[in-house]
Amino acid sequence: xxxxxxxxxxxxxxxxxxxxxxxxxxxxxxxxxxxxxxxxxxxxxxxxxxxxxxxxxxxxxxxxxxxxxxxxxxxxxxxxxxxxxxxxxxxxxxxxxxxxxxxxxxxxxxxxxxxxxxxxxxxxxxxxxxxxxxxxxxxxxxxxxxxxxxxxxxxxxxxxxxxxxxxxxxxxxxxxxxxxxxxxxxxxxxxxxxxxxxxxxxxxxxxxxxxxxxxxxxxxxxxxxxxxxxxxxxxxxxxxxxxxxxxxxxxxxxxxxx
Amino acid sequence: xxxxxxxxxxxxxxxxxxxxxxxxxxxxxxxxxxxxxxxxxxxxxxxxxxxxxxxxxxxxxxxxxxxxxxxxxxxxxxxxxxxxxxxxxxxxxxxxxxxxxxxxxxxxxxxxxxxxxxxxxxxxxxxxxxxxxxxxxxxxxxxxxxxxxxxxxxxxxxxxxxxxxxxxxxxxxxxxxxxxxxxxxxxxxxxxxxxxxxxxxxxxxxxxxxxxxxxxxxxxxxxxxxxxxxxxxxxxxxxxxxxxxxxxxxxxxxxxxxxxxxxxxxxxxxxxxxxxxxxxxxxxxxxxxxxxxxxxxxxxxxxxxxxxxx
Numbered sequence: 137x138x139x140x141x142x143x144x145x146x147x148x149x150x151x152x153x154x155x156x157x158x159x160x161x162x163x164x165x166x167x168x169x170x171x172x173x174x175x176x177x178x179x180x181x182x183x184x185x186x187x188x189x190x191x192x193x194x195x196x197x198x199x200x201x202x203x204x205x206x207x208x209x210x211x212x213x214x215x216x217x218x219x220x221x222x223x224x225x226x227x228x229x230x231x232x233x234x235x236x237x238x239x240x241x242x243x244x245x246x247x248x249x250x251x252x253x254x255x256x257x258x259x260x261x262x263x264x265x266x267x268x269x270x271x272x273x274x275x276x277x278x279x280x281x282x283x284x285x286x287x288x289x290x291x292x293x294x295x296x297x298x299x300x301x302x303x304x305x306x307x308x309x310x311x312x313x314x315x316x317x318x319x320x321x322x323x324x325x326x327x328x329x330x331x332x333x334x335x336x337x338x339x340x341x342x343x344x345x346x347x348x349x350x351x352x353x354x355x356x357x358x359x360x361x362x363x364x365x366x367x368x369x370x371x372x373x374x375x376x377x378x379x380x381x382x383x384x385x386x387x388x389x390x391x392x393x394x
Numbered sequence: 395x396x397x398x399x400x401x402x403x404x405x406x407x408x409x410x411x412x413x414x415x416x417x418x419x420x421x422x423x424x425x426x427x428x429x430x431x432x433x434x435x436x437x438x439x440x441x442x443x444x445x446x447x448x449x450x451x452x453x454x455x456x457x458x459x460x461x462x463x464x465x466x467x468x469x470x471x472x473x474x475x476x477x478x479x480x481x482x483x484x485x486x487x488x489x490x491x492x493x494x495x496x497x498x499x500x501x502x503x504x505x506x507x508x509x510x511x512x513x514x515x516x517x518x519x520x521x522x523x524x525x526x527x528x529x530x531x532x533x534x535x536x537x538x539x540x541x542x543x544x545x546x547x548x549x550x551x552x553x554x555x556x557x558x559x560x561x562x563x564x565x566x567x568x569x570x571x572x573x574x575x576x577x578x579x580x581x582x583x584x585x586x587x588x589x590x591x592x593x594x595x596x597x598x599x600x601x602x603x604x605x606x607x608x609x610x611x612x613x614x615x616x617x618x619x620x621x622x623x624x625x626x627x628x629x630x631x632x633x634x635x636x637x638x639x640x641x642x643x644x645x646x647x648x649x650x651x652x653x654x655x656x657x658x659x660x661x662x663x664x665x666x667x668x669x670x671x672x673x674x675x676x677x678x679x680x681x682x683x684x685x686x687x688x689x690x691x692x693x694x695x696x697x698x699x700x701x702x703x704x
Binding site: 184 | 425446454455457459463465467619620669
């Protein structure tokens with residue numbers, strides 16, 4: 137699908153708990169986007185400040201692409217205040233998609249916070265094929281598990297929080313080994329979330345010789361391969377660029393120790 | 395039949411012996427190797443494109459984080475990551491040549507000898523319109539800004555490169571030279587065909603939560619609308635002082651921004667950081683300049699340096 141820059145009005149903004157917002161946009165034409173791909177997003181009226189677009193994983197594609205945001209700075213703060221009808225500039229679809237889960241292999245998802253976005257998109261796609269992934273989903277507290285209900289409809293979902301306010305208390309990675317043993321046959325792990333979580337997931341998968349794909353998140357200025365602002369160190373000592381070489385990458389190709 | 399009055403005013407400009415179809419180029423380091431824009435627009439419609447800075451050998455660049463946003467601008471410390479001159483000539487240039495793109499090869503080296511080698515290598519290729527010498531990168535330990543803040547060094551690089559190539563040579567100025575006009579004059583005397591101004595200005599940002607610099611390199615080059623007034627002032631000073639053309643760059647994101655630089659004396663302009671926000675930014679700047687010229691029925695050339703006294 138050709139990448140395009142489109143101006144589109146905000147269709148809806150739904151608060152998801154105290155920290156997150158789900159934003160959907162009303163495009164004139166369908167954009168074929170796949171799970172794992174992302175969009176560069178900014179409000180059309182920002183002028184020179186904030187200057188850059190924000191990279192956001194897609195929760196849905198099509199005519200009404202959807203993103204999940206957490207307020208972390210000025211850009212997301214303004215997005216969280218946007219009213220329906222307000223114009224946004226979106227560049228999409230960008231990056232690659234999650235690789236396919238082969239026949240007879242169980243997909244096991246490990247998500248942290250906002251990392252749920254590309255995995256929910258993927259789970260919905262898998263459902264259409266009759267596949268139901270195992271999904272381990274963790275956050276700091278009960279407020280950091282946005283879209284958990286949506287995810288529970290399309291996966292075998294297990295929740296964890298660091299403070300024990302919801303689900304099992306602990307880090308999401310604690311459940312990964314037991315989950316892989318429980319699956320009992322071949323599994324493929326897909327993970328998206330904070331760097332440290334994905335690093336731990338990658339380590340466990342490497343130890344158990346389970347295939348693992350990670351959806352990377354880094355700062356980026358352009359989203360299409362020219363600013364070179366999103367390098368991620370590879371295990372062979374070079375860099376790949378999250379925007380065009382990813383964001384979905386084989387976890388073994390990444391040097392996770394920063 | 396079209397009458398003369400409805401014809402679009404001439405947008406072409408000359409940078410020394412080099413004729414550009416319009417005054418809009420894209421800035422080195424903000425436009426990749428120009429083949430990344432296939433989905434967006436035909437880059438051959440631009441006055442030209444300046445490549446990512448090319449070195450003799452490929453460079454990995456600096457460790458992340460390499461970028462961060464600041465008020466109306468951004469800091470970058472990419473560290474001249476590039477595929478190297480050989481890969482450029484083999485994998486990128488033939489396609490650019492076939493499409494009729496006006497290619498300005500931006501080159502970077504840590505020594506005069508390597509600048510000369512690069513110039514000699516590119517001189518053998520068809521399809522390169524000019525060389526732009528990056529003697530002003532703030533994000534590398536050697537070469538870069540260390541050359542560009544010193545008039546004698548800048549002149550030495552310029553004359554050595556001129557001797558190694560028949561291509562027009564542009565020299566890209568650092569705004570941090572104490573006397574930018576002095577450095578530019580030295581380059582002019584050394585044979586430079588044009589001066590590009592300005593490169594980024596060093597800045598810093600600190601994350602107060604982690605209490606660490608936001609960039610791994612500690613400092614980075616500030617670009618974007620935040621630096622436009624500084625760039626415009628320097629371009630204006632240079633245009634008044636030099637006999638060779640000045641190419642204006644620094645925070646240009648609209649046709650109006652570009653017209654300011656042209657009125658101040660720029661013969662052409664470069665669009666940089668704006669490309670990140672909108673891949674079609676340069677095309678829109680080009681259209682904005684044309685609209686301005688049409689409204690006044692003036693050619694771009696009639697506007698260069700035509701700023702009036704207050």
